[in-house]
Amino acid sequence: MDTLSYKTVSANAKTVTKEWLVIDATDQVLGRLASRVAVVLRGKNKPNFTPHVDCGDNVIIINADKVRLTGKKLTDRVYTRHTGYPGGQRFTTPKELLANKPTAVVEHAVRGMLPKNRLGDVIFGNLYVYAGSEHPHEAQKPRTITLNEI
Secondary structure, three states, rough: OOOOOOOOOOOOOOOOOOOOOEOOOOOOOHHHHHHOOOHHHHOOOOOOOOOOOOOEEEEEEEEHHHEEEOOOOOOOOOEEEEEEOOOOEEEEHHHHHHHHHOOOHHHHHHHHHOOOHHHHHHHOEEEEEEOOOOOOEEEEEEEEHHHOOO
């Protein structure tokens, strides 16, 4: 029989090739940055994407404190958390969060765009966010990319 046979290739932990990428968040809009980083973390930009496998890259975000929020989101958006005790609801704005923990705003945005399951937790572990322009991952020889390359 002379027919072509196409088989679906499913990636697994042994066949996945992961690389290290550096993204500079200076003057980048938070939502656009987070959505593109989530795509790379998940591995959806690769031809061998498999939904149930961590096939994404390791992403290092530098200058997270210089990220930009459009409109009045810096003061009007409210992040809510709960301590677990009665009356323990706490509210904070991105302006307060950037002053206290500058990396938390970017981490929160990317976390919300990943799957809400065990795989999402593993994928989130591949994200490294730093407030300054220095990072301790030079030994991995990360490649610098811009958001338009994703």
